[in-house]
Amino acid sequence: MSRIVAVAAVSELPVGERKLLEVDGLRIAVFNLGGQFYCIADVCSHDDGPVAEGPVTGCEIECPRHGARFDLRTGKVLSFPAITGIPSYPVRVTGDQLEVELP
Numbered sequence: 111m112s113r114i115v116a117v118a119a120v121s122e123l124p125v126g127e128r129k130l131l132e133v134d135g136l137r138i139a140v141f142n143l144g145g146q147f148y149c150i151a152d153v154c155s156h157d158d159g160p161v162a163e164g165p166v167t168g169c170e171i172e173c174p175r176h177g178a179r180f181d182l183r184t185g186k187v188l189s190f191p192a193i194t195g196i197p198s199y200p201v202r203v204t205g206d207q208l209e210v211e212l213p
């Protein structure tokens with residue numbers, strides 16, 4: 111069963127910003143890409159690296175540990191050494207809050 115979790119005020123996350131947080135032991139990160147909000151797990155599928163700390167280019171993020179790249183919108187893997195994607199979670203705006211739907 112999924113749950114809705116408030117993760118930030120909309121004003122906390124201007125375009126180009128990110129917020130890393132932990133919800134009940136689950137590391138996640140929320141990004142504002144050009145006014146659209148996206149959330150991924152902050153655990154690289156290659157070797158559990160802190161992928162959300164990596165550099166962002168367009169809609170792609172690069173894991174700072176070994177350089178695997180992922181699509182921030184979907185979690186889909188884009189390059190080695192990772193071969194599988196990372197979870198992504200729906201984000202919605204409710205009033206002035208960002209809410210994420212977590213499993």
Ligand code: FES
Pocket residue numbers: 154155156157158159160161173174175176177178191192
């Ligand atoms: S842990 Fe992310 S590329 Fe290796």
